[in-house]
Amino acid sequence: MISLQASKSHRNERVAVNVLRAAAGFLILAITLLLLYLAVEGTKTFFVDKFPVWKFLFSSDYDPGNNVGGSAVFIAGTLLVTGFAIGIGGPFGIAVGVFLSEIAPPRMAQILKPAIELLVGIPSVVYGWLGLTLLVPFLRTHTSSPSGFGLAAAGIVLSIMILPTVISLSEDAFRSLPRSLREGSMALGSTRWQMITRVLLPSASSGLTVALILGIARAIGEALAVQMVIGNASQFPNGIFAPTASLTTEIVIDMGGAPQGSFQEHVLFSMAFLLLLIAMVLILIVRFTLRRRA
Amino acid sequence: MASAVPAARRLASDAAGNRGRHLTDAVATVILWLMAVSIILMLIAFIAYLFYLGFGSLSWQFLTGPPSQQAGGGIGPEIYNSFYILVLTLAFTVPISLAAGIYLQEYARPGLFRSVVQFSAESLATVPSIVMGLFGLLIFVFYFHWGFTALGGALTMTLLNLPALMRVTQEALASVPDSLREASVGLGATKWQTVVRTVLPSAIGRLTTGVVLIAGRIFGETAALIFTAGLSVSANHPYELNPFRSAETLAIHLWYTHSESVIPDVDRVGNGSALVLLIMVLAFNIAARVVGAALTKRFTGRSS
Numbered sequence: 348m349i350s351l352q353a354s355k356s357h358r359n360e361r362v363a364v365n366v367l368r369a370a371a372g373f374l375i376l377a378i379t380l381l382l383l384y385l386a387v388e389g390t391k392t393f394f395v396d397k398f399p400v401w402k403f404l405f406s407s408d409y410d411p412g413n414n415v416g417g418s419a420v421f422i423a424g425t426l427l428v429t430g431f432a433i434g435i436g437g438p439f440g441i442a443v444g445v446f447l448s449e450i451a452p453p454r455m456a457q458i459l460k461p462a463i464e465l466l467v468g469i470p471s472v473v474y475g476w477l478g479l480t481l482l483v484p485f486l487r488t489h490t491s492s493p494s495g496f497g498l499a500a501a502g503i504v505l506s507i508m509i510l511p512t513v514i515s516l517s518e519d520a521f522r523s524l525p526r527s528l529r530e531g532s533m534a535l536g537s538t539r540w541q542m543i544t545r546v547l548l549p550s551a552s553s554g555l556t557v558a559l560i561l562g563i564a565r566a567i568g569e570a571l572a573v574q575m576v577i578g579n580a581s582q583f584p585n586g587i588f589a590p591t592a593s594l595t596t597e598i599v600i601d602m603g604g605a606p607q608g609s610f611q612e613h614v615l616f617s618m619a620f621l622l623l624l625i626a627m628v629l630i631l632i633v634r635f636t637l638r639r640r641a
Numbered sequence: 642m643a644s645a646v647p648a649a650r651r652l653a654s655d656a657a658g659n660r661g662r663h664l665t666d667a668v669a670t671v672i673l674w675l676m677a678v679s680i681i682l683m684l685i686a687f688i689a690y691l692f693y694l695g696f697g698s699l700s701w702q703f704l705t706g707p708p709s710q711q712a713g714g715g716i717g718p719e720i721y722n723s724f725y726i727l728v729l730t731l732a733f734t735v736p737i738s739l740a741a742g743i744y745l746q747e748y749a750r751p752g753l754f755r756s757v758v759q760f761s762a763e764s765l766a767t768v769p770s771i772v773m774g775l776f777g778l779l780i781f782v783f784y785f786h787w788g789f790t791a792l793g794g795a796l797t798m799t800l801l802n803l804p805a806l807m808r809v810t811q812e813a814l815a816s817v818p819d820s821l822r823e824a825s826v827g828l829g830a831t832k833w834q835t836v837v838r839t840v841l842p843s844a845i846g847r848l849t850t851g852v853v854l855i856a857g858r859i860f861g862e863t864a865a866l867i868f869t870a871g872l873s874v875s876a877n878h879p880y881e882l883n884p885f886r887s888a889e890t891l892a893i894h895l896w897y898t899h900s901e902s903v904i905p906d907v908d909r910v911g912n913g914s915a916l917v918l919l920i921m922v923l924a925f926n927i928a929a930r931v932v933g934a935a936l937t938k939r940f941t942g943r944s945s
Contacts, residue, residue: 363833364744364748367741368748370744371749371754374765374803378761378764378765379761381768381776385772442676443676446673446676447677451677458681459677459680459681461926462680462684466680467858468854470862471864472861472893473922476911479899481690538662538663540662540670561767568767570769570770575900595769619771619772623769626767626772629767
């Protein structure tokens with residue numbers, strides 16, 4: 348009787364392990380299929396339609412109806428908007444990360460942390476809607492921008508959206524530093540600010556790099572909030588308030604109308620594949636940075 | 642005597658430098674406080690502004706009525722679809738990510754398989770949601786010929802949210818002290834019995850908090866659903882249970898009514914939808930905390 352029970356629970360054990368392992372393996376399957384499918388679909392522009400890769404990357408001639416798919420405008424748009432976002436959100440986020448780790452009394456942290464979690468939870472369309480009803484009219488009346496839509500609007504919305512990522516990762520980076528660093532610095536007579544800028548910042552640099560890169564990854568992939576405020580003009584912006592377009596916004600706008608199998612659809616998939624490649628490169632940089640620290 | 646003057650001067654300048662660096666420290670502290678406070682104020686301003694914009698739109702008719710091409714349309718079917726896709730997504734995401742998380746945290750030894758799974762999860766987590774949406778389009782719409790369906794949308798959302806929930810599972814399990822596992826195994830339990838009867842109940846509070854927070858994110862997601870679940874609700878059966886039909890969610894409705902701008906009262910519908918989305922996010926955030934704390938107390942007797 349006892350041996351029967353024991354063998355039954357051993358069988359359960361084997362079944363359980365295999366089911367669990369299969370679930371873990373599913374993640375490998377998912378990312379592999381995703382990469383494969385997008386690689387095949389995303390390179391049809393080059394292999395099926397014979398549109399040269401360098402033109403896709405560096406030409407701004409975009410007329411997919413006539414098999415011309417130069418996407419430089421959208422690539423530049425993505426880079427500019429992301430640069431804008433990380434330029435504001437990066438330093439701000441790191442500063443608040445320092446504040447949370449080194450300065451904030453527990454009371455303040457108890458208010459600030461849930462606030463940041465709420466910022467994460469707000470859907471991107473709601474950020475877009477806030478941008479549309481609050482920021483765009485503000486820019487229209489207070490800057491040279493005639494419509495208010497454009498690079499600056501998209502950059503500002505994105506900088507707020509990436510804040511929670513940068514804040515919580517940079518807080519982690521500072522918290523993981525050993526206490527002895529702080530004690531040593533203080534014992535030598537430095538002020539708290541000197542300790543932060545001269546000891547903690549350099550020591551946390553790899554963790555902060557990760558925080559910034561994941562912030563960048565979030566900004567590059569954001570679609571709808573950007574699409575609602577960027578102005579959606581297929582042109583290089585001639586100033587920070589000028590309307591432009593990015594890879595994600597172009598996909599959002601044109602994918603629905605692109606006939607299946609058309610050149611236009613292929614180019615849009617090439618843009619998606621490019622986004623995916625950028626994301627993969629960023630995650631590899633994160634891995635490399637963390638490994639170097641270890 | 643000869644050296645007293647420069648020494649005194651040095652002391653004086655040290656004192657000045659000292660005052661200088663203490664001043665810098667004080668100013669920096671004030672600025673960091675202001676930055677932190679500004680985030681809280683910004684959040685309060687966002688919430689207040691969305692209530693100010695949308696409160697007038699809220700009515701029973703708006704919350705339950707069908708959308709319309711004319712003025713006066715509601716968002717009832719969209720709210721229903723948001724919950725429908727949420728439940729469907731969680732039905733796939735929770736078991737898979739729970740199982741994968743348990744495997745990595747409780748069973749897997751460090752090695753090739755474990756690091757490949759970890760790396761896959763990190764990569765999946767970095768895939769932009771619009772790209773995930775296009776993958777869903779390729780698989781479910783083009784390859785399976787389903788067209789735009791709630792099921793296709795939910796499966797795409799599953800891929801998008803698996804890594805986050807797996808991470809939540811791992812962290813929740815990691816927070817369970819090893820002494821509990823040792824006691825369970827010491828009493829003769831197998832590993833699986835230990836996981837199911839000891840470790841999981843102990844981690845249930847944290848798990849639930851994580852699941853509810855992610856549920857809030859699923860509720861508001863858009864980019865992955867546009868090209869998988871579609872942009873319309875079925876006119877004849879807006880509250881259908883069938884997963885093989887297009888299912889526009891509330892978040893998509895907010896974006897689509899604005900971007901198409903065909904209905905005359907875009908602002909009213911948009912403001913109302915934005916406010917409902919915000920209220921749902923607040924509700925999910927509060928629920929996550931309350932339910933998580935209650936479950937932890939119920940199953941472990943601990944207060945956090």
